[in-house]
Amino acid sequence: MRAALFYEKGKPLSIEEVEKPKIGDRDVLIRVKACGICGSDIHIIHGETPVGKKPIILGHEISGIVEEKGSKVDNVEIGDRVCVDSIIFCGMCKNCMSGKDNICKFWRLYGIHTDSGLAEYVRVRDINCIRLLENVSFEEGAIITDAVATAYHAVKLANIQVGDTVAIYGCGGLGIHAIQLARLSGGEVIAVDVIDDKLKLAKRLGAKYTINAMESDVIEEIFNITDGNGADVAMEFVGKVKTIVNTLDSVVRGGRVVLVGLCGEDVAYDTRKIVRGQLQVMGSYAFTKKDIVDVVNLVSTGRLDLSNSITHEFSLEDVNQALETLEKNIGNPIRVVVKGI
Numbered sequence: 063m064r065a066a067l068f069y070e071k072g073k074p075l076s077i078e079e080v081e082k083p084k085i086g087d088r089d090v091l092i093r094v095k096a097c098g099i100c101g102s103d104i105h106i107i108h109g110e111t112p113v114g115k116k117p118i119i120l121g122h123e124i125s126g127i128v129e130e131k132g133s134k135v136d137n138v139e140i141g142d143r144v145c146v147d148s149i150i151f152c153g154m155c156k157n158c159m160s161g162k163d164n165i166c167k168f169w170r171l172y173g174i175h176t177d178s179g180l181a182e183y184v185r186v187r188d189i190n191c192i193r194l195l196e197n198v199s200f201e202e203g204a205i206i207t208d209a210v211a212t213a214y215h216a217v218k219l220a221n222i223q224v225g226d227t228v229a230i231y232g233c234g235g236l237g238i239h240a241i242q243l244a245r246l247s248g249g250e251v252i253a254v255d256v257i258d259d260k261l262k263l264a265k266r267l268g269a270k271y272t273i274n275a276m277e278s279d280v281i282e283e284i285f286n287i288t289d290g291n292g293a294d295v296a297m298e299f300v301g302k303v304k305t306i307v308n309t310l311d312s313v314v315r316g317g318r319v320v321l322v323g324l325c326g327e328d329v330a331y332d333t334r335k336i337v338r339g340q341l342q343v344m345g346s347y348a349f350t351k352k353d354i355v356d357v358v359n360l361v362s363t364g365r366l367d368l369s370n371s372i373t374h375e376f377s378l379e380d381v382n383q384a385l386e387t388l389e390k391n392i393g394n395p396i397r398v399v400v401k402g403i
């Protein structure tokens with residue numbers, strides 16, 4: 063089969079003919095129909111995220127059709143349309159037992175620790191498959207498994223109540239979905255970004271207010287909008303020192319802050335503001351399998367519209383172009399997908 067392999071940092075992925083994976087008793091073989099490209103893939107190629115083996119087939123946002131199944135697989139059938147939870151959770155640790163399989167103690171990932179979806183076929187465990195319901199395309203299924211589910215998990219943690227004002231920093235692949243989900247939860251959204259086109263889309267998808275952080279003082283604007291109180295909730299999807307500080311400064315006393323963007327630098331912050339403001343500051347990491355199931359359901363029933371989310375599609379042969387599109391922000395991509403056979 064054809065696959066995109068990562069060998070060394072800084073080198074483009076190599077498209078090669080490799081052996082089709084052999085499955086075990088509890089595995090399924092999926093014919094990949096779509097695989098999303100993610101910022102994490104770029105981090106891997108830059109050598110910022112170590113991989114479990116080299117070469118490795120990248121791509122952790124997978125959907126496709128079940129082609130083969132192991133002898134002990136009961137819940138997945140050949141021909142099923144599925145997407146894949148990329149987190150290889152153990153199912154037995156304390157966190158898995160309490161439904162937090164996103165932070166499993168023995169956590170590993172398809173596409174970082176083992177071969178994954180930028181190929182014609184991928185082998186995954188049966189329990190990592192989630193059936194795609196009616197009206198959910200393969201492309202949507204692929205991005206649901208990361209970009210949308212990560213935003214969903216963060217919005218759930220934010221515990222948004224009807225009428226809450228929610229400031230969302232970053233209107234890219236994650237933030238744009240958080241905006242829609244915060245609205246669905248009853249929140250009124252203030253979207254913050256530095257690119258006008260992204261803010262326009264944010265508005266179209268339900269943000270009541272937009273702020274271009276290059277043009278105005280974000281904190282002043284947020285306090286103006288909220289009658290001097292601050293937002294009830296603020297969420298950060300950028301991962302930069304400045305936006306993290308702004309996010310913390312955006313909320314009302316007693317407000318909730320959810321950090322999702324990964325920032326490689328230390329952030330200096332006067333923690334007295336957190337103490338005196340009695341802020342609840344939370345990190346939100348990835349998604350649980352249940353989150354993916356919930357999002358598939360939201361899309362299938364038409365409550366969540368992903369028709370604006372996939373802006374660029376490439377073939378497997380053009381995977382390096384797909385990565386460049388995301389990395390260099392060519393044509394303002396929201397989500398970039400590689401289409402399978």
Ligand SMILES: [Zn+2]
Pocket residue numbers: 100101102103122208
């Ligand atoms: Zn990802």
Ligand SMILES: [Zn+2]
Pocket residue numbers: 151152153154155156157158159163165166167168169
């Ligand atoms: Zn576990």
